Amino acid sequence: MIDIFTVILIGVATLAGVLCVVLGLVGRKPEDVTILAVALVEVLLLAQVVIALIAPAAGNHPTGNLGEFWVYLATACLMPPAAIAWALTDRSRWSTVVLGVAALAIAVMAYRMNQIWTVQLA
Amino acid sequence: MSTRRLDSSQLAGPGRILVAVYAVLAVAATGRSVFQIIDRFGEAPIAFSLSALAAVVYIVATLALALRWTTIAWVTIGFEFVGVLVIGTVSVLAPGLLGLDSVDPFGREATVWSAYGAGYLCIPLVLPVIGLFYLWRGRRVTAAESAAVESAP
Numbered sequence: 001m002i003d004i005f006t007v008i009l010i011g012v013a014t015l016a017g018v019l020c021v022v023l024g025l026v027g028r029k030p031e032d033v034t035i036l037a038v039a040l041v042e043v044l045l046l047a048q049v050v051i052a053l054i055a056p057a058a059g060n061h062p063t064g065n066l067g068e069f070w071v072y073l074a075t076a077c078l079m080p081p082a083a084i085a086w087a088l089t090d091r092s093r094w095s096t097v098v099l100g101v102a103a104l105a106i107a108v109m110a111y112r113m114n115q116i117w118t119v120q121l122a
Numbered sequence: 123m124s125t126r127r128l129d130s131s132q133l134a135g136p137g138r139i140l141v142a143v144y145a146v147l148a149v150a151a152t153g154r155s156v157f158q159i160i161d162r163f164g165e166a167p168i169a170f171s172l173s174a175l176a177a178v179v180y181i182v183a184t185l186a187l188a189l190r191w192t193t194i195a196w197v198t199i200g201f202e203f204v205g206v207l208v209i210g211t212v213s214v215l216a217p218g219l220l221g222l223d224s225v226d227p228f229g230r231e232a233t234v235w236s237a238y239g240a241g242y243l244c245i246p247l248v249l250p251v252i253g254l255f256y257l258w259r260g261r262r263v264t265a266a267e268s269a270a271v272e273s274a275p
Contacts, residue, residue: 065157065161067157067161068157068161071153071157072153075149075153079146083142086142090138092135092138093135094135094136094138094139095138097139097142098138098139098142101139101142101143101146102142102146105146105150108242108243109150
């Protein structure tokens with residue numbers, strides 16, 4: 001993983017998560033800003049997939065288990081589509097909170113992915 | 123019925139968040155325990171077996187909440203609450219009993235219940251409390267509804 005990109009990924013996922021949870025709790029239904037925020041997290045995750053595919057060849061090797069890393073990354077990639085599908089079928093404020101929960105979970109998973117990649121024996 | 127403060131459709135709203143958070147936790151616990159069992163079961167067989175058990179219970183609890191299997195929801199969420207308290211305490215006071223070398227909640231042997239779920243932001247500790255409260259409130263509303271039906275002329 002690339003440090004600066006990891007910071008961006010975790011930062012954007014956290015901001016998107018807080019935004020969606022707050023807007024959901026004040027009663028906003030899923031709308032462009034919340035759905036696009038979570039879609040942006042998905043775009044960053046797909047960029048992370050590309051980075052993770054190329055990095056070992058470029059001399060940036062994971063210190064932890066690469067299989068465990070990919071389980072996290074693949075699961076994370078499935079979450080925004082699932083949350084957005086939920087938001088499109090259930091048009092209630094609670095779906096906005098669900099979008100936020102997914103984004104916050106991705107922030108935690110990205111933190112853990114970074115740990116597996118960079119910390120010895122994580 | 124404007125005097126009634128809660129009805130089942132209102133309860134269904136926040137309940138969806140509970141289902142979503144449970145689903146995330148079920149996926150997280152399942153993914154991690156399956157990986158730990160395949161990759162390093164010998165390091166801490168008791169802890170990893172408990173981890174897998176917790177993962178299965180989270181999956182059942184998620185389904186029970188989503189499909190409104192109330193009894194199963196009570197049993198699974200109650201089981202989780204007891205599990206996180208008991209295993210959390212053992213993992214802090216006597217990690218050796220679980221075959222753990224340390225209580226590091228982010229370590230390679232960490233499980234969903236280690237150190238009260240600290241590696242999962244303590245969500246495994248907080249969520250059952252919210253879940254049980256939600257079930258308890260739902261039961262009171264249901265009881266109030268049936269009482270209202272019985273007392274109606």
